[in-house]
Amino acid sequence: MSRQFDHQPHRLPLAGEAMAPALPGVRDSSRGDVGRVPDLGPDDSDEDLLQVGDLARASGKTVRAIHLYEELGLLRPHARSKGRYRLFSQDAVVRVRWIGKLQDLGLSLPSIQSVLREWEMSPSAPGAMAKMREVYRQKLASTREQIRRLAALETELSESLKYLETCDSCSPVRLIEACSCCDLHEDNQVPPELVAGFHIT
Amino acid sequence: MSRQFDHQPHRLPLAGEAMAPALPGVRDSSRGDVGRVPDLGPDDSDEDLLQVGDLARASGKTVRAIHLYEELGLLRPHARSKGRYRLFSQDAVVRVRWIGKLQDLGLSLPSIQSVLREWEMSPSAPGAMAKMREVYRQKLASTREQIRRLAALETELSESLKYLETCDSCSPVRLIEACSCCDLHEDNQVPPELVAGFHIT
């Protein structure tokens, strides 16, 4: 089922490895730790590269979604294998999870795109942080509002379920039309909106 | 701005009113209370009909959305005016709000469609109620889960904002690249994921 991290990390030969060994900074090792190429220079990021499938499992997103994020410039594979397989660094997991969280906060992918561009364009570190803070401050407010809405819905659901409990004592041969003149509910209680919505039109 | 209920309810001449007065149950009155047609039979629902715009405002949905719901069979106008304007009964407001709540609970319109069909097809009142309860029971669980997720995100946002407060004391000429070796945060605190996500790739 899960072949996530319970095996050797992927080590595919990189694009241009044999054909253009002069190209620096683009290396890794081949699968199963056999055929590792000799080091060609100082490089600290040639370990533990992930294929899209691995990244998908590690981040809880689909391969298609990750392709889309890359298309939108939210993500870049660290390298490509000879067979054009995308190879991601571990950082990519953080990035994809980060995208998911911003989505949960209500940002669209185009919004995330522009937030990220602004960040990358920013000439000043604390300036970039200030913009980030503004976004997060607003999202904290809207998230709290969203929680309030869901909590209200939760209450409505509970009350509707309580109301519907009474229906257990109704006769199975009763037709739905009879509900409008039902007197089983205590104090002729008016049905909650989640129940009333069915009956209408 | 809001012309919702601060004026006379709409009273448009109904379709077929002059041409086919024999058609019963399809009536209302003309706008501004002038030109009201005489009653043509027993009918208790010819008052306070709403145009789509009114329904949209009253339910917080767009006209386009209401058209879509009608297309999907989730809603039917009580009647049409001579000019083919849709005329909705007050019940429609409850129905549209109900749709919105089920959407908030995570149901798609096709799902709502089938829930509604099942309900309308059900031969037994308590049987229909039992099915409704099953849906609501599951949705109560998923809503609680969703609230938990959002609450966790809320905590993360708060912590990220707190972390970012420290950046106020950073020099404005600092570049973002310097963040990776920043030592301003207490105990060399590791940045929260919502902050780390920016830095990556």
Place this chain on the structure above:
DNA sequence: TTGCTCCTCACGTCACGTGAGGTGGC
């Protein structure tokens, strides 16, 4: 060769948004 994973199009889906071009009704 088999089995698995990946590749690049490219069309489908869901819940609408957004005009285009026209009519209704005071």
Place this chain on the structure above:
DNA sequence: TTGCTCCTCACGTCACGTGAGGTGGC
């Protein structure tokens, strides 16, 4: 006539889902 609201197509958008047809690598 003006101003507002409505009508019916019909194409656009957003975040993917879902094949189609092909290749990579043990």
